Amino acid sequence: MSSRDSAPTEEEAFYIQCRAAYLSVFKSSLANISSKQQLCHVLQQAGRNPSQATLNKYWTQRAPKLNFDDFCEILKNEKKTDEKELLKAFRKLDINHDGYISHSELEKALSNRGDTMTTEEINAIFSLADINKDGKLDYTEFCRLFVSTVEQCQAAAVEKLEADAKLKRQNFGSQFSSPPKSLGASSAENQALETSRSDADSTVKKESRSSSRTSSARSRRSSLSNAITMTSSSKISRVQEPSNLQDWQHSFVKGCFFVEDDGRISSLQYQLHLPQTTDVRLTIQPVSLSNRPDKSDWLSTDTALFVMTAGENKEESTLVCFTESKDGEKYVWRGELNAGTYHLLPFSSGCRLKKSNKKTTSFHEPKELVYRTDTGELDLSRELREVLSDVFEIIDMDGNGLISLDEYNFFELRASGEKCDKDAWAVCKENFDMMNDQLTRQGFMELHLMEATEKDGDPTDLWLTLEAMGFNRMLELLEACPFQIDIFCESARPQLHPICLDSAAKLLHQAVHKSITAKAQAKPLRGTDNVFIHTYKGDHRISSLITNKTNQKVTIHVNNEQSRNCCSSRGMSVFAVEIPARTKMVCHHVLPLNEKQDWIYNCTESILPGI
Secondary structure: OOOOOOOOOHHHHHHHHHHHHHHHHOOOOOOOEOOHHHHHHHHHHOOOOOOHHHHHHHOOOOOOOEOHHHHHHHHHHOOOOOHHHHHHHHHHHOOOOOOEEEHHHHHHHHHHOOOOOOHHHHHHHHHHHOOOOOOEEEHHHHHHHHHHHHHHHHHHHHHHHHHOHHHHHOOOOOOOOOOOHHHOOOHHHHHHHHHHHHHHHHHOOOOOOOOOOOOOHHHHOOEEEEEEEEOOHHHOOOOOOOOOHHHOEEEEEEEEEEEOOOOOEEOOEEEEEEOOOEEEEEEEEEOOOOOOOOOOHHHHOOOEEEEEEOOOOHHHOOEEEEOOEEEOOEEEEEEEEOOEEEEEEEEOOOOOOOOOOHHHHOOOOOOOOEEEOOOOOEEEOHHHHHHHHHHHHHHOOOOOOOEOHHHHHHHHHHHOOOOOOHHHHHHHHHHOOEEOOEEOHHHHHHHHHHHHHHOOOOOHHHHHHHHHOOEOOOOOEOOEEEEEEEEEEOOOOOEEEEEOOOOHHHHHHHHHHHHHHHHOOEEEOOOOOOEEEEEEEOOOOEEEEEEEOOOOOEEEEEEOOOOEOEEEOOOOOEEEEEEOOOEEEEEEEEEEOOOOOOEEEEEEEEEEOOO
């Protein structure tokens, strides 16, 4: 996020191309792709030449609609049509190697290979491609003209975007505002949206509006500018531990954040029981794994822990506190908690933990998972054993070096969506190494070796398991972040255990919303009475929330281009969010790119008229 006048970065140029292609087909970047034909058209506008197999890969029953953010992800994975690749394909058809392809050669290739075409379609293509009208296709010249035409179309789309002020304002979709059900949004998230409608009125207090007006063209519509200078974390004093902390009662649990297919970040939730009122110190932090101590990129991931009361029903849960302070990699809260039961909700903003770009690893051969020994028997590769050992550490939530049935079911639900019942666990006990009715690390390896053997060495299921746990085909952990929660109590023994709540996403939405509205003053957008911005400023994170109290949806244009040393959970500095009637929604979270330097958050929010 910067106001530099220099050329755009590679990432910025990529999103400009995405936006230009999308707005060549749709009126707004908030519109959805609603058919396979539309997907094909917009990909072609972006310089791709998708086959039916490519379209079927992205257009599935699970995803009957795709939005702009999905389109950007597809473009990251699909290469542009390249002149060298085209020439290579044509040369395979050139039987005489004379640089030309006859009509019969082209017809044979297009009617028998890949996405077959009709005679009429082939004749039409040949008619256009026979540049010299000599009955032969000069494919070298054709490839050059084809790629040149694609580039000219893309350049024209970008020029149109830059020249059209209305299109320019419609920069991006809203990937984290309301994920489409088709891409995996849970019912709990949809429930959270309904809840935010009901309590939007009760959380916003109307304030007087500023009479000052900006001098830019944007002053003609509703807008609000917010500039905050933040001090680097190296200049912030460390949180002091109690001098007698070693004498306090201690309990801990491990967990893991996972990046879902639609970009959401999920994790298990936890329950804390305190038998009596006591002074408490809570911490949450990313943790490394034994097999990759020097590869732990996720250690820079921000974490937080929200504490809510465990009411008889979800509506009665209230936010008690959350970890605002930071001590090294630990996020900390200290205070007094009354006796009772609490929900602990882990959170990460998504600024540093995102969906990885699969394109960067597509040129590398995937790691070997299984092999045959000299005796012809199957065995797990050394690399796979190391990764399975890491997975074992992640799911060993109590850190005792063994996997209980509950811990194993966390893994099974993550990997396959199914649970292991007690009868199946008894079978595991008969076949794999166990101790105290729990699976050992060796038993965990034996279990996966048996699965590989049953598949005769086919690694497909193993890859599905590893990808579900956040590993890519190079066996790098890029879409997950292991963490640890520690609870210290001065005068009570804390009881801490993981739970899987149906309302987990809803509770976390509630907690994040309330943490922002409780700490941040509501400011109305200039020229409006019923659209408010809350900007939470912590020591290490800024979060923005928009409340729409009107009876119709509003679209907010957000511009962070003047910010310095910042990264956003949106992954972009200019975007738009659509807020349904009578709801509130997190606009974005912002962290410093470099925590050792000061950073400036400078954001302007504006209502876009009638998109």
